[in-house]
Amino acid sequence: MAMKRRDLLKQMGIYGLGVSAACGDDDGVTPDAGPLPDAGTMDMELPDAGPADMGPPEPMGPFRHGIASGDPLTDAVILWTHLTTDEATADVSYVVATDVDLTDVVAMGTVTTDAARDFTVKVDVTGLQPATTYYYQFSGAGTSSRIGRTRTAPSGAVDRVRFAVMSCSSFNHGYFHAYRYVAERADLDAVLHLGDYIYEYGPDEYGRTRAAEPPHEIVTLEDYRQRYAQYRRDGDLQAVHQQHPFIVVWDDHETADNSFRDGAENHDPATEGDWEARKAVAFQAYLEWMPIRETGVPLQIWRSIPYGDLVELLMLDTRIYARDAEATQDDRHDPERQILGEEQEAWLVDRLENTTAQWKVLGQQVMFGQFEGMASDGTWDAINLDQWDGFTAARERLMGHFAATADVVVLTGDIHSSWVMDITPTPHDAATYDPTTGDGSVAVEFVSSAVTSPGIPGAVGEVIAETARADNPHIHYVNLGQRGYYVLDITADRAQADYFLLDGIEVDEGAQEHAISFAVPTGVSHASETTGPLPEEDAPTLAPDPPPRPL
Numbered sequence: 418m419a420m421k422r423r424d425l426l427k428q429m430g431i432y433g434l435g436v437s438a439a440c441g442d443d444d445g446v447t448p449d450a451g452p453l454p455d456a457g458t459m460d461m462e463l464p465d466a467g468p469a470d471m472g473p474p475e476p477m478g479p480f481r482h483g484i485a486s487g488d489p490l491t492d493a494v495i496l497w498t499h500l501t502t503d504e505a506t507a508d509v510s511y512v513v514a515t516d517v518d519l520t521d522v523v524a525m526g527t528v529t530t531d532a533a534r535d536f537t538v539k540v541d542v543t544g545l546q547p548a549t550t551y552y553y554q555f556s557g558a559g560t561s562s563r564i565g566r567t568r569t570a571p572s573g574a575v576d577r578v579r580f581a582v583m584s585c586s587s588f589n590h591g592y593f594h595a596y597r598y599v600a601e602r603a604d605l606d607a608v609l610h611l612g613d614y615i616y617e618y619g620p621d622e623y624g625r626t627r628a629a630e631p632p633h634e635i636v637t638l639e640d641y642r643q644r645y646a647q648y649r650r651d652g653d654l655q656a657v658h659q660q661h662p663f664i665v666v667w668d669d670h671e672t673a674d675n676s677f678r679d680g681a682e683n684h685d686p687a688t689e690g691d692w693e694a695r696k697a698v699a700f701q702a703y704l705e706w707m708p709i710r711e712t713g714v715p716l717q718i719w720r721s722i723p724y725g726d727l728v729e730l731l732m733l734d735t736r737i738y739a740r741d742a743e744a745t746q747d748d749r750h751d752p753e754r755q756i757l758g759e760e761q762e763a764w765l766v767d768r769l770e771n772t773t774a775q776w777k778v779l780g781q782q783v784m785f786g787q788f789e790g791m792a793s794d795g796t797w798d799a800i801n802l803d804q805w806d807g808f809t810a811a812r813e814r815l816m817g818h819f820a821a822t823a824d825v826v827v828l829t830g831d832i833h834s835s836w837v838m839d840i841t842p843t844p845h846d847a848a849t850y851d852p853t854t855g856d857g858s859v860a861v862e863f864v865s866s867a868v869t870s871p872g873i874p875g876a877v878g879e880v881i882a883e884t885a886r887a888d889n890p891h892i893h894y895v896n897l898g899q900r901g902y903y904v905l906d907i908t909a910d911r912a913q914a915d916y917f918l919l920d921g922i923e924v925d926e927g928a929q930e931h932a933i934s935f936a937v938p939t940g941v942s943h944a945s946e947t948t949g950p951l952p953e954e955d956a957p958t959l960a961p962d963p964p965p966r967p968l
Contacts (some may be wrong), residue, residue, distance in 0.1 A: 476965075479558040482646060483655035483964065486567035486662040487708030488722065489607060491547040494567050494662060496540045497708040498555045499649065506531040509538045509557035513545075517552050517564065517958055535642045537705045547572040547725075550957035563655075566960035567662045568606055575725030576908065579604060579954070581661070583902040584611040584668070584830025585867035586654070589624030591922030592967065593653035595868045595902050598917065598929050600656035600963065603956035605904070606724070608661045611830030611865060612668025612736070612782045614707070615644050617683065624871070626923065636689050641702035649706065652964035658708075659960050665709055666718055666732050668782040668831050672699040675803060677740040696737065719761050721768055728907055729774035731765060733757065733781040735805075744807035746798055756808040762815075769818050769825075775939070776824045776907055785812065785827045786838040786862050789845075790888055797845060800885075804831070816842050816859050824939055825860035826912050828905070833872045835901070835916055836864035837894040837935045837944050844891040852890040855943020863914045863935070863944075866901045869922045874898035893944055894933060901929070906951050912937045915950035924968055 474480040482499040500507050506529055513524040523545065530538050538555065545551065548571035555562040571578075581599045599608060617635045620628045630647040631640055648654055669675055672695065675682035680692050689695065700716055703709075709718065716738050722730040739758020748754070757765065769777055779785075783804035789797040799806035819825045819840065827840065839858035843849040850857030866872065873881060878897035885895050894916075901918035913936040920928045934949025 474560055474562055478560055480555065480560065480562035482649035483658055484553070484555060484562045484565040485658035485708040486553070486565060488664060488710040488720075489568060489570045489662045490722070491570050491572040492545050493541055493543040494545065494551070494569055495708045495710055496542055496553055496555075496565070496567070497538065497706075498562055499535070499537045499646070499706070500530060500555075500557050502536060502558055504558075507536060507557055509555055511538075511540055511542075511553060511555050513542055513551050513553045515549065515551060517566075517961065519552060519554060519564065523551070535702070535705050539705075539708065541710065545569050548575075552960060563659055563962055563964070564960045565659050566957075570606070570722065571725040571727075573725055575727035577954075578606050578724045578728050578907045580664075580905045581605050581608045581902055582611065582828055582830075582863070582865045582905055582914075583608060583868055584865050585613040585833050585870035586648075587613075587616045587624050587867070587870040588627055588648055588651070589616065589618065589620065589629050590871055591624070591626045591869045592924055592927065593651055593868055594919055594922060594927030594929075595900060595917075596653040596657040597927075597966065599902060600653070600660045601959075602904075602953060603660075603959050604954040605661050605956075608657060608663050609730075609780050609828060609905075610663055610665045611780055611828060612666050613670045613830065613867075613870065614665065614667070615641075615648055616670045616870075617644070617673050624869075634683075634689075636695055638698035638701060641699050642705070645702055645706035652967045655964040659963060663708055664722060664730065664732060664780070665707055666734060666780060666782065667703060667736065669736050671703055672696055672737065675743065676737055677742050678737065679742065682743075719764065723772075723774060726774055727909065728776045728778055729768065729772045731768055731777065731779045733765065733779060734761065735782045741808075744802045746802070749799060749802055749807045750809045752810040754808050754810060756805065756811050762811065765815070766818050769822050775909060776826060776912060777822060778905075778907070778912075779825070779827045781827065781829060783831050784829050784836065784862070784864060786836075786840050786891060787844050788885060788889060788892070790884075801832075813842060816840065819859040819942075823942075824912075824937075825942070826905075826937065827860055827862040829862060829864040830867075832864060833867040833870045833900075834864070835866040835894065835896040835899070835903070835918070835932070836862070836892060837914070838862050838864075838889075839891040839893070839943055841891050844889055850891065852893075855941055858891070858942040860942050861912075861937045861944045863903060863905065865903055866896065866899060866916075866918065868902070869900060872897045872900065893946070894935065896932065899932070901932070904950065910939055913947065913949065913951060917950070 485497040487495045510527045515521045619633045673681035673683040785805045792798045805812045840860035841850045841858045882895035899918035903914045903916045915934045916932040918932040931950045935944040936947040
């Protein structure tokens with residue numbers, strides 16, 4: 418049977434509660450924090466008590482929010498930290514080396530940070546070598562950070578690329594066990610986080626396992642900064658950032674539930690102020706606290722990250738930059754409706770047509786493939802108009818470009834559950850799409866479950882999953898109940914997703930199991946279940962002294 422959208426969403430409970438909370442007036446901080454500090458020079462001397470001479474930081478010391486890296490290029494990577502200090506300004510030194518003991522130094526420098534950047538430090542370290550693991554450390558305020566580990570992107574001919582793919586980490590709902598498992602793997606090139614890195618709700622609005630800071634819905638710049646700071650004190654989150662570079666995009670909860678260009682379901686202008694102001698401060702805090710390379714264009718996070726001749730990562734924003742408000746069943750086919758916007762869509766089409774990489778991998782927020790149920794008149798209604806089903810004309814345009822190229826894989830977060838599906842314009846037409854062979858499919862989509870955010874466990878979730886598959890023959894796998902992630906392994910011959918799911922997210926849970934694997938052969942836009950998981954590869958040693966578990 419088909420389930421109506423409203424009934425499904427009541428069962429799923431995964432699109433937010435739509436609760437508004439008055440959090441006071443704007444704190445008056447100007448959204449523009451200015452450019453990144455100067456990255457320093459290679460010939461600078463480290464302080465007398467250099468990073469290599471210091472032990473690990475104290476849990477509540479100046480580097481209590483950990484370290485991170487991100488947006489790796491063939492010759493550069495972003496390094497990040499935060500310094501807790503009472504000073505008006507602070508100097509923070511960094512060192513980058515090819516060995517874990519930090520003796521073979523390739524870059525060093527000192528930057529100055531202050532309250533305008535919330536005492537965050539973000540350095541774009543250049544002059545690095547492709548496909549190389551580096552170790553780094555920060556020092557300041559008389560102490561040092563932990564040693565971090567990062568890796569640059571490869572260039573030229575590439576045999577294999579391996580990513581962990583994750584999304585949706587609600588602090589209130591439980592413990593970040595999935596982050597710790599990914600932190601313990603040494604063989605990843607990067608972690609792709611597809612959004613909902615934080616949630617905006619207050620302590621009792623959406624999950625009650627752990628209390629949120631500040632103790633109300635976040636609206637002002639200081640609110641957003643406090644919420645990021647709370648997340649970054651979590652030992653599991655610190656551990657995964659310590660070991661791997663992150664490549665991130667946001668979803669809606671980095672601003673407010675069901676955000677779009679001109680508003681959000683969980684934003685009430687009467688009590689929470691101007692939407693543009695809230696969006697601007699949320700963006701500022703995101704740039705301050707995330708290891709993302711800044712474009713210089715407000716609210717633009719879509720970008721390309723090549724991995725040699727094998728993969729081009731195309732990281733998209735389907736949520737904030739140009740997205741129209743949620744559709745109805747009547748207007749979801751309107752050709753004027755935008756989810757990417759004309760500028761971003763043109764950029765994406767250009768990359769699809771002109772990339773020299775074999776695999777085109779799109780990292781984005783909301784489910785691309787159809788998820789539909791049969792209406793009483795025999796037509797197919799969208800179950801969830803928040804995803805691409807509410808923007809069908811834009812999706813059809815992109816599917817036309819997918820069909821004109823080859824080896825397109827779409828990576829998705831947002832929906833707190835695991836899905837695998839073929840992407841086809843006609844999923845319900847047996848004459849034009851064959852779910853057994855994939856004939857008529859133009860791409861494949863892998864949807865990652867949440868780190869902690871709620872799905873639908875138990876028998877109810879199983880029934881909904883069975884219904885989803887029965888009504889949608891292009892959907893090959895659905896798991897609505899378990900949280901986790903997948904590892905995406907790409908070679909010239911195939912792309913394979915190994916799904917790892919957990920038995921729970923409470924403090925005494927978190928056992929991991931390999932759930933299922935799907936592979937996509939090159940030249941065939943069809944996902945088939947396969948043997949897995951792939952074995953872990955030899956890789957450079959992990960960084961030492963991981964943060965303790967928050968147990």
